[in-house]
Amino acid sequence: LMFLGTPVEIQRPRGVPLTKKQFYEESKPFTCLDGSRTIPFDRVNDDYCDCKDGSDEPGTAACPNGSFHCTNAGYRPMFIPSSRINDGICDCCDTTDEYNSGAKCENTCKELGRKEREVLQKMAEITKEGFLLKQQLIEEAKKGQQEKQSKVTDMQENKKQLDEKVEALRTVKETAEQPEKEAKERHLKAWEEQKAAIRLEKDKAKMAETFLELDDNEDGFVSVSELQSHAELDPDADGTLTEIEAQGLMGGAEQVDTSTFESVWPKIKDKYHSEVSREEEPAPVETPPDEVKEPVVDNDSEPYPEDDISEEEDEDDEDEDDYHEDDDKVSAQPTIKTPEKTHEDEEAMPPYDADTQALIDAAQKARDDFEEAEKALREMDDQIRNIEKELSFDFGPDAEFTYLYSQCYELTTSEYIYRLCPFNRVSQKPKYGGSETNLGTWGSWSGPENNKYLLMKYEQGTGCWQGPNRSTTVKLTCGKETVVTSTSEPSRCEYLMEFTTPAVCQEPANIDPSPHDHVEL
């Protein structure tokens, strides 16, 4: 086919590709390519459709289902529907489709070819580099995955140990708490007894004092009349303490001495108003403040990384609630109301004796140890869960999409900031203030059957008025960089996001660098 490199048009009917030239032989009748009929050759391209498959009119618009081949020397050959022949619109860059329409077409094949080659070259470079990057990503992902896998295994091993440790410490704690409890109870009981004794003393003293107060004439007896001066003692609460009533209080006697007053005292002590203003009743029983003051365990030390919190808010919330409950349990046991600070120091419980204190300290330590271990276990659980969750994602056949996990990519348009967090969610936030809208949370890979990893689907975003919940399709194309290149809303509340990543770069085929115009050479 080569004549010193000079391009030569191979003779064949208009619109026939070289590959089909053999079916169009001028000297012979033409048989429709579907074999349906045979016609004289002069009916080929005579602008009348004879063959059902349109094959007799490759170069005219006569057949509704025909196709026209343009060579497009310098660019890519192509087929166009016959209906585009001579329709006044330039479709073939070599202008061959408009041979009789008056349309002024220019041959743009060389230019297109050059541009295409540039684009292809660029694409090839991108693909090549992208593919290299992808290999790295795969390697890293594999490594990461393995690391994580072994980390999980390690952690699970550790967890087992932790489990055991927690159980052991629980036993230690419980063992230590038993003697602590007993010692505390002993201490408390001793103090209760002591307090009862003191109360008795006080009552006696008060009785004596009252006797003296009542015994106005200081004759060593309290008489009915002396008692009657205290109207508050009136048993029927009619405002006056009658003689009979007073006598009743005094057990029928006219007067009582200090020793018989002992039997009168219990009847009047609750109502009796001292003539001297006195201090109030003592404050209720208290517990030593150092027990109460035990601080609520703070969460500051929790080793939660910040991103995790934002990513898994819900879970965190739950965890926090758990801690609070635990705290309550811990601090609940010794607390009895809020102590009122009193100055009656003698009423405060005396400090534990050294033995008891030692038992308490030991138990507290056991508790602390136990809680710490338990917390460590929970953390371990969380970590294992997170890693397992990550490992459960479909990060592609070679895990090449792993690196996108827990990352976010933004694109700012004239109105909005769009944010794609792969495998998590897509959101949109007005540039100039306003709340964020969820455009969908991770649903699934939803590309075509042959490569589902070309599209990501994010679903169940914020609902639209009179419409569906927002959803986003993310279209992945090969690129050196990982970046959101565009967003649009082709249909109400259905968003489309274009995203480049090396992870979808295909292994570059060994592209033939020679142009496609070999047909014409």
Added chain:
Amino acid sequence: MSAMFEGNALSAMQTSHCHTSLNNYRMGLLSVVCVSLFFSSTFAVDRGNFKTCDQSAFCKRQRALKPGQSPYRALLETLELSDSRLTLQLINDNNKVHLLLELYRLQGNMTRVKINELKPLKPRFEVPDVLIAEPPTEPLSVLSKDDNGVVLSLGAENQRLIVSARPFRLDIMEGPEVLLSLNSRGLLAFEHLRLHKDTQAQADGAEVKESVDGDQQQDEGKKDEDGESEKEEDGLWEETFKSHTDTKPNGPTSISLDFSLPGVEHVYGIPEHADDLKLKTTDGGDPYRLYNLDVFQYELYNPMALYGSIPVMLAHNTQRTMGIFWLNAAETWVDISSNTAGKTVFGKMLDFVQGSSEKPQTDVRWISESGIIDVFIMLGPKPSKVFSQYASLTGTQSFPPLASLGYHQCRWNYNDQEDVKSVDQGFDQHDIPYDFIWLDIEHADGKRYFTWDPHKFPQPKEMLQGLMDKRRKMVSIVDPHIRVDSGYKIHNEITSKDFYVKNKDGKNYEGWCWPGNSGYPDFTKPEMRAWWASMFAYDQYEGSMENLFTWNDMNEPSVFNGPEVTMHKDALHGKWEHRDIHNIYGLYVQMATAEGQIQRSGGVERPFVLTRAFFAGSQRYGAVWTGDNAAEWDHLKISIPMCLSLGLVGVSFCGADVGGFFKNPSTELLVRWYQTGAYQPFFRAHAHLDTTRREPWLFGPENTALIREVIRQRYALLPYWYQLFYQAHKTGMPVMRPLWVDYPKDTATFTIDDEFLIGSDLLVHPVTEEGSRGVTAYLPGAEEVWYDVHTFQKHNGAQNLYIPVTLSSIPVFQRGGSIIPRKDRVRRSSTCMENDPYTLYVALSPKKFAEGELYIDDGHSFNYDTKKEFIHRSLTFANNALTSSNLCPDCNFLTSSWIEKVLILGASKPSKVLLKMDGKETPVDFEFDTSMSVLTLRKPGMNAGADWTLLLQ
């Protein structure tokens, strides 16, 4: 599209509606209505937003009048007869008010009856700009006259007009038969202008009492007692609906007249209603209402008003077709009753057998809120004659650019230039033709029409050029509500020219619409329309090009916060109230817009303007569509009677949103809708903003193929459609027709509205049932045969034919005896097919005869009209010869189109075929398919404009 939030404001407003109606004496009934409203589905019209007759004071007042003795009397001594006009005074014996009756005999077998006050306090509104000219008259002559009345000759055909004096009535007779009577039921009522009681110097008390002038002594005593409150209730001087009060400075002004149609059982027309083709009787329900309204999610099969109004009714029986054109632009209600309505078919048969039947009769009553009585009675007698009579009054369908008969792709909204480009490319990728892509309101900068959103459409000309390179076109929306915004040129100019409609206080009327607060230009002003038209000049409408056309939506006008979502009736258009002109506002918008498009091309190019609101005469300005329908099967079904009804009253260029505007259609519904829409005059897919995308290729390859196929069928038939539109433009014949128009004596056709004719020669029975496995089509005409256009199978006429269907089936039949030219080389737009050859489909009648026409012009300019640049040929097959002869010898147009193929259906095999042209005879190759008797002539090759004969030997 209509205001979506109307639906939201519902429940609150509903409550108040129910509450106010408790004052009504029909409380029981109304509260039941209210309850049912509360439970009605969210996806339906909120009926409470729109008035019933009972809630429209004048309608209630007028309807309270029952048939009986008319108080009107003709004063025969006042009769004056000039050549063309008879005048006569009428007097209402109840209030002594004099009316002036004018009678005209119009050329073309029409009679005009005008009734106005003899001496109104001030002029009453007479609708201008609807009649294309003062209708030419014919002489009237008095045949006889006595104290009881006058008999006038109506010229031809033994027709007489009888004016009876006491009570006044008119009868139009032909021979011994009464064709039509006016005021025979005594429902003529003319509320004369009067002074308000407050301002009145107590002139005559007797008169004030009157609510309706024709009122027959109703309850005199009661009125005297509580005249004031009675008046309030009657809404004579003020009327409140929901939160809107209509001040009525002119008081009661309504008019009413009854018509009796002896021998008539079928009446049609008075669009726009989402109802069957044959009008129903309105006894016991509301009358059909004509009041242009933006109805959100309209309901089907009821007489509620919709976006447009054409006050024309057709009456038909086997003997005669007549029309009544009630020229009034105010709110109008039409009552229909019939003495046979209640009868079953069996009952009618019994009557017939027993010979006891009283003659069937339909009685019609028109009620309008203001203006005068101005009625045109079109006496036919053939359907085609009624169409030409009406066309002679109001003009014919504008002749659209050929491309506008192609497929239109619309959506609210194509988001941006990129979107437009990719949709355009999508059509090419899927090899589907289309001619127009549409931009809805979001394309404009902040809903400021005549502008472009600078972010989404920064380079409109680039976009339009891109479409032009593909020989395609675009439509952008231009609505009549103008954003009140001092930074908006259009608003500023209208303000400075004082072109806005005024409110009752003389300030610019403002209401809410898409842009928020909006003004409404007063399109009734000729200066305003001229200015508006000038805004379409290329240097005024920046970014526009010659392939950009216009869509006028919301021109009822829609006012979101107005009464019934429209303008307050007491708003002012110069000296007239909105009440007077309401129904014609939308017509003026389209008129001015179409004029703008003509002017921008120096008068050379035909315009294309789509409108939602319309009135009698709107056919002159472009296309209409049936508004905001829904993706439901019933909405697909109703598109047929809705467009048929419009076609009967002059508007041929009609279509419904393919796919349904609201909601998402199922794939099956969408495919069926394309199959139906492809055979309706205006073929546009459209979708609401909240619907999912539905370009034809989004439903899988099989469905893409089905839609592609039917759009291609449309394009192949464009020569036929175009020729029919030419015919419609010339004669007023509807393009899409009910069967009875062509088979007026076949009673089986009278109520058919699930199938229709395109021209006379194509019969279409769309599949409009979900999951349908077959349809039964009625093939009319005892003498006719019909050919299935897909298989060429021949069927006899006058039969119900069951046709099994699959999803790909579109039952379409070509009438035996017709010749239809097609362009079977379908390309990506109609313009691309301009020079393509024709295939003639000759369908032979049982007598081996066929005829048809071929019309060709440049497809877009007025040169066909101004320079006679067109080809119009008659094609006749008779005596085994197919001949093309020139119907317009003095026309000149050259086409490069030729005849590539002739298919003769129902033919027998010839031995030889010869082409006779220029005195030469050349043999033509042919093939004969014996199974279907189809003769195919191969490439005869003559120019489409030439004289030739093909001889079958």
